[in-house]
Amino acid sequence: xxxxxxxxxxxxxxxxxxxxxxxxxxxxxxxxxxxxxxxxxxxxxxxxxxxxxxxxxxxxxxxxxxxxxxxxxxxxxxxxxxxxxxxxxxxxxxxxxxxxxxxxxxxxxxxxxxxxxxxxxxxxxxxxxxxxxxxxxxxxxxxxxxxxxxxxxxxxxxxxxxxxxxxxxxxxxxxxxxxxxxxxxxxxxxxxxxxxxxxxxxxxxxxxxxxxxxxxxxxxxxxxxxxxxxxxxxxxxxxxxxxxxxxxxxxxxxxxxxxxxxxxxxxxxxxxxxxxxxxxxxxxxxxxxxxxxxxxxxxxxxxxxxxxxxxxxxxxxxxxxxxxxxxxxxxxxxxxxxxxxxxxxxxxxxxxxxxxxxxxxxxxxxxxxxxxxxxxxxxxxxxxxxxxxxxxxxxxxxxxxxxxxxxxxxxxxxxxxxxxxxxxxxxxxxxxxxxxxxxxxxxxxxxxxxxxxxxxxxxxx
Numbered sequence: 001x002x003x004x005x006x007x008x009x010x011x012x013x014x015x016x017x018x019x020x021x022x023x024x025x026x027x028x029x030x031x032x033x034x035x036x037x038x039x040x041x042x043x044x045x046x047x048x049x050x051x052x053x054x055x056x057x058x059x060x061x062x063x064x065x066x067x068x069x070x071x072x073x074x075x076x077x078x079x080x081x082x083x084x085x086x087x088x089x090x091x092x093x094x095x096x097x098x099x100x101x102x103x104x105x106x107x108x109x110x111x112x113x114x115x116x117x118x119x120x121x122x123x124x125x126x127x128x129x130x131x132x133x134x135x136x137x138x139x140x141x142x143x144x145x146x147x148x149x150x151x152x153x154x155x156x157x158x159x160x161x162x163x164x165x166x167x168x169x170x171x172x173x174x175x176x177x178x179x180x181x182x183x184x185x186x187x188x189x190x191x192x193x194x195x196x197x198x199x200x201x202x203x204x205x206x207x208x209x210x211x212x213x214x215x216x217x218x219x220x221x222x223x224x225x226x227x228x229x230x231x232x233x234x235x236x237x238x239x240x241x242x243x244x245x246x247x248x249x250x251x252x253x254x255x256x257x258x259x260x261x262x263x264x265x266x267x268x269x270x271x272x273x274x275x276x277x278x279x280x281x282x283x284x285x286x287x288x289x290x291x292x293x294x295x296x297x298x299x300x301x302x303x304x305x306x307x308x309x310x311x312x313x314x315x316x317x318x319x320x321x322x323x324x325x326x327x328x329x330x331x332x333x334x335x336x337x338x339x340x341x342x343x344x345x346x347x348x349x350x351x352x353x354x355x356x357x358x359x360x361x362x363x364x365x366x367x368x369x370x371x372x373x374x375x376x377x378x379x380x381x382x383x384x385x386x387x388x389x390x391x392x393x394x395x396x397x398x399x400x401x402x403x404x405x406x407x408x409x410x411x412x413x414x415x416x417x418x419x420x421x422x423x424x425x426x427x428x429x430x431x432x433x434x435x436x437x438x439x440x441x442x443x444x445x446x447x448x449x450x451x452x453x454x455x456x457x458x459x460x461x
Contacts, residue, residue, distance in 0.1 A: 007084065007085075007163075007222075007310060008163075009081075009085075009163075009306060009307055009310040009311065010085075010310060010311060010314055010316060010319070014307070014319065014322045014323050014326055015326060017307050017323075018300075018303055018304060018307065018323065018326055018327060018330070020165060020303075021160065021165045021302075021303035021304070021306060021307065022299055022300045022302070022303025022304065022330075023165075023169075023303070024160070024165040024166055024168055024169030024303075025160065025165065025168070025169070025298075025299035025300075025302040025303045026295065026296050026299030026300065026303070027169050027173065027299075029172075029295035029296070029298060029299045029302075030292065030295045030296065030299070031172065031173045031176040031177070033288070033291040033292045033294075033295040034176065034180075034292070036288050036291060037288045037289065037291075037292070037352075038179075038180055038183060039055065039179070039183060039197050039201065039288075040052055040055065040284070040285055040288050040353055041352060041353055041354070042183050042184060042187055042188075042197060043055060043194060043197060044285065044353035044354030045353075045354045046187055046188065046193070047134070047193065047194060048354065049277060049278060049281035049282075049354075049356055049360060050130060050131050050134060050277055050281070051134060051194055052281040052284045052285050052353060053131050053277050053280035053281040053284055054127075054131040054134035054135040054138055054194065055135075055138055055194070055197075055284060056262065056280055056281070056283065056284025056287065057122060057125045057126060057127045057131065057135040057139070057262065057280070058125070058135060058138055058139040058142055059125075059258050059284070059287065060125045060255045060258040060259050060262070061114060061121065061125070061139060061142065061143065061146075062142065062149075063251050063252075063254040063255040063258060064110070064251070064252065064255045065107075065110060065146050065149050065150060066149075066153065066251045066254075067247070067248045067249075067250075067251030067252045067254075067255065068106050068107070068110060068150055068248070069103070069107075069149060069150040069151075069152070069153035069154045070153060070154075070157075070244065070247035070248060070250075070251055071240075071241060071244035071245065071247055071248030071251075072099050072102050072103050072106065072150070072154045072240060072244060073099070073103075073153055073154035073155070073156070073157030073158065073244070073247075074157055074243065074244045074246075074247045074302075074305070074386075074389060075099065075239070075240035075241055075242070075243045075244025075245070075247075076095055076096060076098070076099025076100075076102075076154070076157065076158055076240050076244070077099075077157040077158050077160065077161035077305065077306070077309075078243040078244070078305065078309055078389055078390050078392070079092075079095040079236075079239050079240060079243055080092045080095045080096055080099075080158065080161050080162075080223075081161050081305070081306045081309030081310050081313065081390070082309050082310075082312070082313040082392055083095060083313070084222060084223075084310060084313070085309065085310040085311065085312065085313025085314040086313045086314070089222070089223050092222070092223050093223040093224060093225055093226070093229045094228070094229050094233070094236055095236060095239070095240065096158055096162075096220065096223060096225060096229060097225050097226075097228075097229025097230040097231075098229070098230070098231075098232055098233065098236040098237060098240060099154065099158060099240055100154075100155065100158070100216065100230065101230045101231075101232050102232070102237060102240065103150050103151050103154040103155065104147070104151070106150060107146055107147035107148070107149070107150030107151060108147050110146050110150070111143055111144065111145075111146040111147050114139075114143035114146065115140065115143050115144070118136065118139065118140060118143070119136075121139075122135050122136060122139065124259060125258070125259055125262055126259065126262030126263040126265070126266045126280070128266055128276055128277070128280075130277055131277065131280075134194055137193075137194055137195050137198070138194045138195065138197070138198045139198075140198075141195060141198035141199055141201075141202055142198050142201065142202065144202055145201065145202030145203075145205045145206070147209075148202070148205035148206045148208070148209040149205045149209075151209040151212065151213065152171065152172065152175065152205055152208040152209045152212055155171075155209070155212035155213060155215075155216065156168040156171055156172055156208075156212050157302070158216070158220075159171070159212060159215050159216075160302065160303075160306065161305070161306045161309075162220045162221050162222055162223075163221050163222065163306075164215065164221065165303070167211075167212075167215050168212070170211065171208050171209075171211040171212040171215070172208055174204075174207050174208055174211055175204035175205050175206075175207045175208030175209075176204060176208075177204075178200070178203060178204040178207050179200045179201055179203075179204035182199075182200040182203070182204075183196070183197055183200045185200075186199050186200050187200075242394045243389055243392065243394050244389075244394075245389075245394050245395075245397070245398045246385045246386075246388070246389045246394060246397030246398040246400070246401045247385075247386075247389065247401070249398045249401045249402050249406075250382075250385065250401035250402070250405070253401065253402055253404075253405030253406045253410075254405060256405070256406065256410060257405045257406075257409055257410060257413070260410050260413050260414065261283065261413060261425070262280060264413050264414070264417055264425055265279040265280050265283055265422075265425060266279075266280065268417045268421055268422045268424075268425060269422060271421060271422075272421060272422045273359065274359050274360075274363050274422065275359075278356075278357070278359055278360050278363060279363060279422065279425075281356075281360065282350075282356075282360060282363050282364035282367055283367060285350065285353040285364065286349075286350070286364060286367055286368050286371075286372075289342075289349055289368070290372060292338075293334075293335075293338040293375060293378070294382070296334050296338075296379075297331060297334065297335070297378065297379045297382045297383065298382050298386075300327060300330055300331055300334070300379075300382075300383065301327075301382045301383050301385070301386030301387070302386065304323055304324075304327045304383070304386065304387065304390070305386055305389070305390040306390075307319075307323050308320055308323055308324070308387055308390040308391055309390040309391065309392075311323070312390070312391040312392065315454075315458065317451050317454040317455045317458060318455050320391070320451060321448065321451040321452070321455065324387055324444070324447070324448070324451075325448075327383055327387075328380070328383065328444065331379030331380060331383050332379065334379055335375055335376045335377060335378055335379035336376045338375050338376075339372075339373075339375040339376035342368055342369065342372045342375055343369060343373075346364075346365045346368040346369050347361065347365055349368065350364045350365060350368065363422075366426060367426055370426045370427060370429070370430060371426050371427075371428075371429035371430065372429065372430075373429075373430040373433075374429070374430045374433030374434050374437065375433075377433065377434070377437035378433055378437065380437050380440040380441060380444065381400060381401075381403070381404060381436055381437065381440045383440075383444075384397075384400050384440040384443055384444050385397045385398075385400040385401045385440075387444075387447070388400065388443070388447075396443065400439070400440055400443060403435070403436045403439050403440075404432050404433060404435075404436035405432075408431070408432035408435050408436060409428060409429070409432035412424075412428035412431055412432055413425060413428045416428050
């Protein structure tokens, strides 16, 4: 009964908890994905394939920002929940405060460095001469919004872990709604073009960050933050980075993949009859569609994080096992659903982003169907990585995060096109996905055996 009065994470029905915590996470992630897609739709119809290609060039900077925000947000939240589960409220308070301090410092630093080295970054990210100016116009404004993007994602993780998933969702959705409303106004009414899309995105992030921070200013539910909570300590910073390392590694891997992919598309696209602007534009559009699926998978993982973290810290291993099993079923259903959508309606999906040449549609359809072929099994990796991170095993979580993108996908993107040209880029995705899903299943199966052993030990004690 003590646990019941202390925190509902320790006694409420698992299915209800997963629904309660995952739904806001999925909803906020989805809305952010949708407004990215709407950005691309407006750009596709207003500017064309070159505009979509230009925003694709900026995507590595977006994922790098996501890497920092996820590392600090997930790292803070994981340590926060583990400390709460162990009954160490002062320690939890310091993890929350230290995480917030690190978000401010790291967001400001990344923004400044991006602006200083803007030209070099765009060349590194794969911009060709045709889209360089458009890329620069868009990316400069996106760089100015980096501190607010870091705060939005990071603080919302803490808010969710404090038992307020609905406020986390409201904070994320407010910026997305702002962006959806002002995209067409800034782009078409004000005549700002691609810069208008970037301004709407940046201002939406300012709004989301402000709402998320207002929750902290009013006071968190489970702990009280003091001035000492915000005083950085190396020990806490190290622990935050350790448990946030899996998410950081995954997003850095996404950044590296985007850089390698863009440069590969640029080089082998020019060697093919498609041309690099078509290949960059098609992949840019489809990457936004794939983010919808990843938003659901990552949102499910985020929703399970406080449940797993709290109960693992409280040594309630039966609830941890039940949470993991239920989440796997949900992940499988979602993955199969998106697989069918991608395979059955590729042309319809691609047409959303405006008109293109027959070559554009031919490459985009091929890429969507083949590159995303293993979608039905792609929900396991984020779930497994998030689980091991939430339960304090950062190294395993980080390894699982790195498997698909760094260990398998990047080498395949570099090797296969040498022999198969642009088709090698297309087939690199499903090969990497297949091996990565197999490894995730291996680690999850082994973890079930480990949990069974811990449950038996607890029952005998």
